[in-house]
Amino acid sequence: MRNWLLPEHIADILPATARQVESAKAAMLEQFRTAGYELVSPPLIEYIEALVSEDDGALDIKTFKLDDHLSGRQLGLRADITPQVARIDAHLLSERTGVTRLCYAGSVVHARPNGLMSSREPLQVGAELYGYAGIEADLEVIGLMLDALRLGGVENIRLDVGHIAIFRGLVAAAALDATSARELFAALQSKDGATIRELVAGVAEPYRSAFIALPELYGPASMLESARSRLPSLPEIELGLMQLSAIARALQGKVELSFDLAELRSGFYHTGLLFTAYAPGWSDALARGGRYDNVGRRFGRARPATGFSLDLRDLIRILPARHPARGIRVAARQLPDASNEVARLRATGEIVVLDYLGESAEALGCDRELVATSEGWQIVPFH
Structure with missing residues (x-):
């Protein structure tokens, strides 16, 4: 048996590169610190109930599970740090009533990789802001994300922005059951127009046409005007389009922007804005974020929340070169x-x-x- 082989999608980081990674991580955490974000370091392993909620099938599939010989309960290796930070804000920092800014950097472990080239041991770096629901908080987090990527050497960043509340508002108005909503969500994620039409065949107008239109509503900020004419006037849609327009105005000229109303590639816990960073030379996203209000509800404290994370391993090939001291x-x-x-x-x-x-x-x-x-x-x- 060749016991020096590593599992698929698991890799060592060798000396020179490891120093680059640690230096980049330190630079990002210092950037977060100067913006008022406090560092937290949750454990790698927790009881599974704290890491995965019952309705989060995607995260459940990613999470390694094992039995705790001390308690007899099931443990999980974290596959995402955001639920842990939500637990910290909701329980350990519950005396704070204002805005709380937290950041982190640590390994997570995936039972299945996100893609063919993805690591099953991402080095997740991120920042989260709790306690303020205004669009200003989302803009703060987006700016922090873009600055972190630039610190890592990423150039020509493109930011794709969506809003999951638009989809959820349509689901509620059309009175779709949970199974139909999940199937439609998956079809929209893959931009499968034929399946979308099939799934909404029995949905009443104007919601049927709105679901069909969502994959076609993408492009520059000017697309948002077209969305207003093609989508019904629902509170969630009006708020979503207003917030997307605010993002367009605030970031115009600062980063390449595109909007996509079928951009739902995110965790189940997101409730509003979704933003994803891409760059030439990468086939997948380099960073993801969004709003996930009330993510701490299952820990006893529901608060507005927004944040982002990235996998520092994705940036290894372009991290700024370090000339080691002799x-x-x-x-x-x-x-x-x-x-x-x-x-x-x-x-x-x-x-x-x-x-x-x-x-x-x-x-x-x-x-x-x-x-x-x-x-x-x-x-x-x-x-």
Whole structure:
């Protein structure tokens, strides 16, 4: 058995790249910190009820499950950090009544990959804002997401924006049952016009025509005017189109924008705006986000919420290159005499490498060495 093989869609990150990833993660978290977002670090494993709600089939399929030998209850390896942050806001930070900004960076594990090229161990980085329902909060989060991608080296970002409340408003007005709504949701996700027409054949007008129109309502901000004429006047639709227009005005000229009223590729818990970032050279989204008001209800506290996340592993091939600092070689035979000087140098941030085998400068990654002289320890070029 070749026990060095890793499972499918699981990969090591080797030294130089691992340092790039950690540096990018630190830069993003620092960016979030300066915007007022506090760092949280939820556990990798929790009781399954906290990680997956009963009606979230997609997340349930992604989540690895195992038995807890201590409690006898079922545990899950987190497949998404957002439910955990909602739990923290709802339960552990319940004394806060105003706006709460939280961020995170950690691995999640997927039982199934999102796509052919996707990792089953994404490094999820994200930020979430709780306690304010206004469009200003969504714009803040979108700006944070775009800045994080640019920090990671992504250029020519395109932002696709949708609004799931438009679909949900139509479902409620048409009085669709849960099974029909799920089937229609799946057909809209895949832009399957023939299946959509079949599923809404018995739906009353104007809702039948509205469902059929949704996959055709995509494009620049000017499309939103067409949507107003083709969709019925429902409160959810009016609010959705108003918010999408506000996004268009606020981001015009700052990022390439497109709107898609059948853009439903998101978690079940989203309730309003959906936004997805794409860039040339990637076949799938680089970051996703949206509004998920009341996501904390099952933890005892329903609040407005909006946020985004990205997989830092997706950016590995373009992360800013780091030129590793060269170290100082110390021949191991010089210990313990050189121990105090080695400790002093390391305390100043220098890389100090003990050489046991008499290796080359290239092998050790050093360009200097520590030598004993009549005047004490000196650092000289290492060749």
